[in-house]
Amino acid sequence: MMWNSPAEFFAMGGYALYVWWSFGICALVLVLEPLAVRARHKKIVNRLHKEVLATEFDQKAGK
Template sequence: MNWHSAAEFFGMGGYGLYVWGAYGATTALMTLEPWLAARRRRRALQAAVGESQR
């Protein structure tokens, strides 16, 4: 494809909302997942330490 302006590029021939929405959702989820995994790990380690002190 050949775009003549930035607006045409971001519009993606009328599909820009879907294309950029998919990129945005993917970026958000790929950012969120490591944070959630670290949080789950931290809580599991805290629970394991709590169990061993009983």
């Protein structure tokens, strides 16, 4: 497909709304997914750390 002007390129042959929303949503997902994974990882590590501390406390209290 050839465009004669930047306006034609951004109009995408009448499909601009669909095309640019698709690009935007894809970019948003590509940004948010690593952030969500990092937050879940941090939450899991914190929970495991608390479980280890609780286990150590129970073992010391039992003696």
